[in-house]
Amino acid sequence: MMSRNPHLSNQQPDDHELVRRYRRNNDQDAFKQLLERHQSKIYSYIYSMVGNAETANDIFQETFTKVITKMDETYNEQGKWIAWVMRIAHNATIDFLRKKKRFVDVNSQNDPDYDFYDRLPDEGLEDAQETLEKGEDRSSLMTHISKLPKEQREVVMLRHYYEMSFKEIADLTNVSINTALGRMRYALINLRKMFEKEHEKENKFAERR
Amino acid sequence: MKKKTSLPNVDDLSIKYVFDDLDPSEIMLVEQAMSKDQNRLIEVHSMKSTWKRVQKNLPEMHPPAELTENILENAQQYSSKHTTFFTSRLNPGLFATAAVVIFSLIVTFAYLIPSNSDATEGLATGGEGTVALENIANNEMQPWIDRENMMYIGALEIHNKVLLPDSLRKNAIKTSGTATPATRIPPMMQDFQLTGTRY
Numbered sequence: 380m381m382s383r384n385p386h387l388s389n390q391q392p393d394d395h396e397l398v399r400r401y402r403r404n405n406d407q408d409a410f411k412q413l414l415e416r417h418q419s420k421i422y423s424y425i426y427s428m429v430g431n432a433e434t435a436n437d438i439f440q441e442t443f444t445k446v447i448t449k450m451d452e453t454y455n456e457q458g459k460w461i462a463w464v465m466r467i468a469h470n471a472t473i474d475f476l477r478k479k480k481r482f483v484d485v486n487s488q489n490d491p492d493y494d495f496y497d498r499l500p501d502e503g504l505e506d507a508q509e510t511l512e513k514g515e516d517r518s519s520l521m522t523h524i525s526k527l528p529k530e531q532r533e534v535v536m537l538r539h540y541y542e543m544s545f546k547e548i549a550d551l552t553n554v555s556i557n558t559a560l561g562r563m564r565y566a567l568i569n570l571r572k573m574f575e576k577e578h579e580k581e582n583k584f585a586e587r588r
Numbered sequence: 589m590k591k592k593t594s595l596p597n598v599d600d601l602s603i604k605y606v607f608d609d610l611d612p613s614e615i616m617l618v619e620q621a622m623s624k625d626q627n628r629l630i631e632v633h634s635m636k637s638t639w640k641r642v643q644k645n646l647p648e649m650h651p652p653a654e655l656t657e658n659i660l661e662n663a664q665q666y667s668s669k670h671t672t673f674f675t676s677r678l679n680p681g682l683f684a685t686a687a688v689v690i691f692s693l694i695v696t697f698a699y700l701i702p703s704n705s706d707a708t709e710g711l712a713t714g715g716e717g718t719v720a721l722e723n724i725a726n727n728e729m730q731p732w733i734d735r736e737n738m739m740y741i742g743a744l745e746i747h748n749k750v751l752l753p754d755s756l757r758k759n760a761i762k763t764s765g766t767a768t769p770a771t772r773i774p775p776m777m778q779d780f781q782l783t784g785t786r787y
Contacts, residue, residue, distance in 0.1 A: 405667045411660055418656060423649040439651050443659045447666050520645040538607075539646050545609065560600045567606070567635040570642065 394460045402450065414443070417461050421468050424540040428472045428532065430525050438475055442468045465541050469533075469551060476529060523573040531566035534559060602628065606635045 392400075392409075394416075400409035421442065426435040445467050454463050524532055533552060537543045543551070549559040598621050604610050605618045622629040733739050 407660070407664055407667065410663050414656065414659065419648045419650050422651040423647065426649050427646070436652065436655055440655060440659065444662060447659075447663050517645045517647050520642065521647075524642075524646075535642065539643060545604070545607075557597065557600055560603045564599065564603045564635070567603075567638045568631075571634050571638045574638065574641070 395456065398450075398454075398456065398460050413460065417464065420540045421464065424465075424536050425468055425472050427521065427524065427536050427540070428529075429475060430521075434475065438468070438471045441471050445471075461541075462547070465537075465543075466551060469537070473533075519577060523570055523577075526573065527566055527569055531562050531569065534562045535566050535570075538563065598628070602632050603635070605632060606639055 392412075394413060397406075397409040397413050400406040401413070418439075422435065422439050425438045425442070426432070429435055429438065442464070446464055449467075454460065524535060527535070530552070534548055537548050537551065538545075545556050545559045545563070549556040552559065554562075598618065601610065601614055601618050602621075605615065610618065618632070622632060731739055
């Protein structure tokens with residue numbers, strides 16, 4: 380799988396260097412660069428798991444409060460900084476979901492605060508129709524993913540947003556690698572079924588017209 | 589009795605195949621399984637297309653700007669509270685204190701360690717030989733040589749007595765011992781060493 384890191388160029392310092400500058404020299408600009416580099420992925424993961432903007436904001440804030448206050452105590456510079464932050468975000472998200480003890484349905488009818496388009500980046504697309512269709516695809520995908528069991532949703536999000544290997548996913552979620560692979564397999568099978576069902580509905584709707 | 593062989597789980601390998609997580613031997617295994625089982629072939633390809641659709645349509649979302657600003661402010665405040673005098677490298681007081689301490693140490697050592705570079709000063713504080721040479725410089729005593737070619741300065745016997753060659757011996761006898769400043773060493777004394785001090 381190709382690693383995506385559009386924020387890092389040859390001239391920009393890597394995460395290790397920025398963390399070192401922040402910890403040893405109290406370099407606030409270094410911390411800002413780290414935040415800007417990784418905030419989207421972390422926020423996207425949290426939002427996709429909880430499906431609510433306000434809750435996602437709270438968990439995101441909680442995550443970085445822990446990052447700031449616990450970095451000296453619990454972060455080992457031998458490991459990747461972003462992996463450490465992801466673990467904090469993941470644990471905070473799971474704690475929230477456990478408290479809720481239900482699947483969160485990302486549905487604009489149930490959640491008045493939910494407006495999917497508010498969070499989409501401005502891509503500058505000229506074709507409004509294309510924008511609309513793309514937005515609809517995203518919206519339906521998010522709806523489908525929200526219907527997956529929490530464990531399957533978790534594996535999909537961790538693989539997509541954090542680009543984790545199955546071994547890393549297994550370690551983070553405290554399961555065997557076979558279990559992590561199985562969850563992904565069932566997640567993809569379930570998503571395929573939902574897409575097919577949606578496609579059938581669209582075809583029936585089109586036929587009635 | 590059939591032997592139980594541990595075969596890799598083809599379902600797990602199929603998922604890894606979707607994500608290109610296999611080594612070449614495992615890829616071959618999955619492709620062989622797919623060629624033998626049409627259902628597996630369809631399942632693997634549908635999982636690949638589903639994952640592509642997920643990757644294409646899952647959005648990258650951004651936190652609100654005010655939330656990011658708030659986090660940065662918290663980081664600034666936390667760092668300010670937890671920065672001490674000794675952890676701040678840019679603390680000017682630390683530099684000033686260090687400079688004063690280092691300077692004091694240098695001055696102290698300069699007074700304590702005796703200097704060996706100036707021969708007369710060193711000699712002036714040394715043992716009998718150094719006293720003898722100082723007296724020579726001050727023209728208080730004249731060197732003389734006994735029958736055994738042993739050199740003496742006044743009544744003092746020089747430490748580490750050295751036998752002078754004849755030419756120097758003659759000069760020693762003839763030398764009238766003109767007054768020389770304390771810093772000058774008599775020429776006859778310049779070529780041999782007394783009390784371990786080298787001129």
